[in-house]
Amino acid sequence: MSDNYSTPLRHATVPVSVGNITVGGTAPVVVQSMTNTDTTDIAATTRQVLELARAGSELVRITVNTAEAAAAVPRIREALDKADCQIPLIGDFHFNGHKLLSDYPDCAAMLGKYRINPGNVGKGKKRDEQFARMIEIACEHDKPVRIGVNWGSLDQTLLVRLMDENAKLAEPKEPTEIMHAAMVASALESAQQAEAFGLGHDKIILSCKMSGVQDLVSVYQDLAEHCDYPLHLGLTEAGMGSKGIVASTAALSVLLQQGIGDTIRISLTPEPGGDRCQEVVVAQEILQSMGLRSFTPMVVSCPGCGRTSSTYFQQLAQDIQSYLRHKMPEWRKTHQGVEEMTVAVMGCVVNGPGESKHANIGISLPGTGEKPVAPVYVDGEKTVTLKGDHIAAEFQQIVEDYVKRTYTTSGV
Numbered sequence: 001m002s003d004n005y006s007t008p009l010r011h012a013t014v015p016v017s018v019g020n021i022t023v024g025g026t027a028p029v030v031v032q033s034m035t036n037t038d039t040t041d042i043a044a045t046t047r048q049v050l051e052l053a054r055a056g057s058e059l060v061r062i063t064v065n066t067a068e069a070a071a072a073v074p075r076i077r078e079a080l081d082k083a084d085c086q087i088p089l090i091g092d093f094h095f096n097g098h099k100l101l102s103d104y105p106d107c108a109a110m111l112g113k114y115r116i117n118p119g120n121v122g123k124g125k126k127r128d129e130q131f132a133r134m135i136e137i138a139c140e141h142d143k144p145v146r147i148g149v150n151w152g153s154l155d156q157t158l159l160v161r162l163m164d165e166n167a168k169l170a171e172p173k174e175p176t177e178i179m180h181a182a183m184v185a186s187a188l189e190s191a192q193q194a195e196a197f198g199l200g201h202d203k204i205i206l207s208c209k210m211s212g213v214q215d216l217v218s219v220y221q222d223l224a225e226h227c228d229y230p231l232h233l234g235l236t237e238a239g240m241g242s243k244g245i246v247a248s249t250a251a252l253s254v255l256l257q258q259g260i261g262d263t264i265r266i267s268l269t270p271e272p273g274g275d276r277c278q279e280v281v282v283a284q285e286i287l288q289s290m291g292l293r294s295f296t297p298m299v300v301s302c303p304g305c306g307r308t309s310s311t312y313f314q315q316l317a318q319d320i321q322s323y324l325r326h327k328m329p330e331w332r333k334t335h336q337g338v339e340e341m342t343v344a345v346m347g348c349v350v351n352g353p354g355e356s357k358h359a360n361i362g363i364s365l366p367g368t369g370e371k372p373v374a375p376v377y378v379d380g381e382k383t384v385t386l387k388g389d390h391i392a393a394e395f396q397q398i399v400e401d402y403v404k405r406t407y408t409t410s411g412v
Contacts, residue, residue, distance in 0.1 A: 008292075015230075019112035021059060023205060031058050032061065032263050034063075035052070035060060035276070036276060039073070045062060050085055056296075061090040061091075061115060062076070062091065070107040073104070074106040074107060077110040089110070089111050090112060091107070095121075097134050098134050114144075115146045116134055116147055118155055118186050118187075119154050119155045119186065121134070135194045135198065135199050138203065147191055147194065148209065149183050149207065150210075151211070151236070152211075162178050180215065180222065184222050184226065205232055206231055213247055220260050221258070230263065233263070234266070235248045235266075238268055241271065252264055253286060264287070265279070266286075294339040300343070302348075302355075305347075307348040312365060314347075320395070320399065336407060336409075337408060342359040342361075344358070344362030344377075349367060352367075360406075361378055361402055363375070363377075372387060378402060
């Protein structure tokens, strides 16, 4: 993390323990993800949880929507434990969560946290009864709860109430303002109700997810002003590809810079056949780019221009970045601090040597008209000049040797 700027002062929240992970308080912002497998497919769900954990997700949410899914949870937990994966599982409940948690106590016990959407718990008297039952079970098993409001399933009774109150004002507010107020009210009122039912203040996490960037920023700013519960951030239905990445980054970066947010999830729509782990990588890169956490060595590379003579440096940058991410699960256990390392892969002499000197390890590849050699810099000093057909392999070996030589080996 750079010393040239200070990190944001975090919104004060109480710490909440989710299995072996702390959310809120002084803990770092936690990365979360969610499976998209059918939970009843135990092998596929276990495999995807393991993939998400390997990518760096620290919490994983799974759908628990049927009796079969609830029955599968203990078996998934057992399979993860056998694989030495202690990542907490979060049960995502809608509509029938009270029944599933009551009928399948092993499911309730094996989950690290419950996610309850107050807009999907029930209506009228049943809503209070069913919500109370879920909170009662959380208390019995000493589990934290995320009260997750979503604007696509907002409590309509609450919204109508606020709309009616607004209509009676001499100067009514805009409907969007009332929608925002309803989101915050739903979260806070549900949290107060949960506490009244016996859930501890330090067992509650809140979220108010919306799909509009400005809507999300406004709602979370208001929510942060009115509570000290840890807040889970995420732009719901963010979209696919660059749209989803850009929208999520825009919204979450504003809030994180203001110190708002204790856990984040990037809700990307995977491309057909795409990797679910992309949402984990994006979440990590947001936090690392902002200097809030470090997860994997950062690769600095130039965009290329008329001076760059080939795509060789692009391929090398991609290969090195993939190599570093692939090695991190191993290095994370054995080489403490390696996630702070920076590697520069530059394509010509204009900025190449300078950027390479600023990185822990850097290589300046030849551009158009330059000598066909590639000087390598280690901690600011030129150490070797590579040339020939094996530059990529030789540079990768230099990186490997630097890691082994520089970063503390934990002995694991």
